[in-house]
Amino acid sequence: MALLVRKSATATLDAAKTAQAEAEKRIGDLEAKRRAALLANHLDESLKIADEVDKLRRLAGAHAEQVKLLVEEAAAEDRARVAKAHAAHAERVGKELDKRVAAAKAFTDGISWRW
Secondary structure, rough: OOOOOOOOOOHHHHHHHHHHHHHHHHHHHHHHHHHHHHHHOHHHHHHHHHHHHHHHHHHHHHHHHHHHHHHHHHHHHHHHHHHHHHHHHHHHHHHHHHHHHHHHHHHOOOOOOOO
C-alpha cells in the first residue's frame, strides 16, 4: 500500500498561484486568437477555441478556489506551528522553574530558623 505524502499548504500555494496565472495568460492568448478567427470568418475554428477557453476558465476558477483554500490552510498550519513552539517554550520554562524551586527548597531546608 503506497503512503501518500502531502506537501504543506505553503509549499503547494506557490504552485497553485503559478498554475492559475498560466491558465489566465493562456485564456488571454486564446481570446485574441478566437477574435482573429472570427474576423477571418473561420467560425469552426473560433468555436473550437471558445470551447478551449471555457475549459481553461473552469480550470482557472478551480485554481483560484484552490489558492483560497491553501491560504486558509497555510494560516492554520502557521497557527499550529506557533502554538507548538509556545508549548515547547512553556515546557522549557517550567523545567527551569522546577529546578530553581528545588534549589531554593534545598537551600532553605539547610537553614535553621531561630528567633
